[in-house]
Amino acid sequence: MTRAFREAIFLALLAIVPAVGAGFFHRDLFRSPADELSVARAVAMRPPVLWIDARSADDFAGSHIPDAILLNEDNWEELLPGVLQAWKPGQSAVVYCSSVRCNSSREVARRLREIAPERVYVLKGGWESWRAR
Amino acid sequence: MGKLARKVILILLRGVLGGVFIYAGAMKALDPGPFAAEVENYRLVSGIVAAGFALYLPWLEIFAGLAVLTTVAARGGLVVLAMLLVVFIGALSSAWMRGLNISCGCLGTHFQTSSYALLLGRDWVLLVIAGILSASYFVGSQRQDDAVNSAPPWKR
Numbered sequence: 001m002t003r004a005f006r007e008a009i010f011l012a013l014l015a016i017v018p019a020v021g022a023g024f025f026h027r028d029l030f031r032s033p034a035d036e037l038s039v040a041r042a043v044a045m046r047p048p049v050l051w052i053d054a055r056s057a058d059d060f061a062g063s064h065i066p067d068a069i070l071l072n073e074d075n076w077e078e079l080l081p082g083v084l085q086a087w088k089p090g091q092s093a094v095v096y097c098s099s100v101r102c103n104s105s106r107e108v109a110r111r112l113r114e115i116a117p118e119r120v121y122v123l124k125g126g127w128e129s130w131r132a133r
Numbered sequence: 134m135g136k137l138a139r140k141v142i143l144i145l146l147r148g149v150l151g152g153v154f155i156y157a158g159a160m161k162a163l164d165p166g167p168f169a170a171e172v173e174n175y176r177l178v179s180g181i182v183a184a185g186f187a188l189y190l191p192w193l194e195i196f197a198g199l200a201v202l203t204t205v206a207a208r209g210g211l212v213v214l215a216m217l218l219v220v221f222i223g224a225l226s227s228a229w230m231r232g233l234n235i236s237c238g239c240l241g242t243h244f245q246t247s248s249y250a251l252l253l254g255r256d257w258v259l260l261v262i263a264g265i266l267s268a269s270y271f272v273g274s275q276r277q278d279d280a281v282n283s284a285p286p287w288k289r
Contacts, residue, residue, distance in 0.1 A: 003208055003209075004208035004209055004211070004212050004270075005209070005212060006209065007200070007206040007207075007208050007209020007210070007212070008208075008209035008210075008212040008213050008216075009209070010206060010209060011193065011196045011197055011200055011206060011209050011210060011213050012193060012213065014196050015189060015192040015193040015195075015196050016189065016192075018162075018192045019188045019189040019192045019193075022162065022165065022188045022192070023185075023188050026165055026166065026188065041166065041167065
């Protein structure tokens with residue numbers, strides 16, 4: 001039994017070495033929140049994500065990510081039922097606003113997590129990063 | 134059961150248990166970002182702790198899986214995998230009770246499932262395999278001790 005635990009501790013300590021190396025390689029994990037997704041990652045997710053646009057209605061009408069649904073803080077009560085209806089079980093949602101500088105996507109994501117058990121992410125770089133792809 | 138059949142079964146069980154964890158760890162080590170997000174979805178840890186967990190756990194799975202597969206430090210590998218499985222079962226059960234919809238993230242993003250029954254069933258099967266392999270080592274070392282104790286003093 002003692003030998004088993006000695007070996008277990010050895011393995012646990014051994015795993016720290018490559019983990020620290022991985023930490024240097026993936027420094028962005030510590031800088032950006034784990035709920036943030038890049039455009040590439042969001043597009044690659046299966047099943048396809050539900051895109052939620054947290055900008056103003058005018059910005060949304062101007063252009064938006066294909067199949068995105070508008071949900072902003074100004075018209076939350078009015079727009080939320082439509083989002084909940086479109087949101088399929090097991091489907092992740094990705095919220096975006098204008099750019100990396102705006103905070104409305106974080107706020108909308110936070111409010112969605114309070115009412116829905118599904119996974120909610122924030123798009124890294126927002127609408128600007130989608131346009132740049 | 135014949136000695137050979139028992140040996141083959143144990144080799145197969147080692148292959149399954151070690152192989153699953155090596156594969157699972159490798160998939161997560163290659164892309165820890167989505168796994169970190171999945172860890173956060175359990176709502177047990179978040180931020181830097183979730184990121185650290187997502188970076189460390191895959192390597193622990195790989196080394197423990199290799200230990201079981203190659204029988205180098207296999208006892209320790211079995212202890213690590215059994216403890217990990219207990220933690221996974223606890224986390225899944227907790228998420229299920231709280232009504233969270235998660236996809237485990239256990240095998241990276243390639244094999245996602247949100248079925249709690251499937252996930253828990255799989256982890257319980259792996260835990261039973263770890264238990265069987267651990268028992269085989271315990272029985273094996275007991276037999277060694279008995280053989281040494283029953284041998285005449287000049288042969289010990």
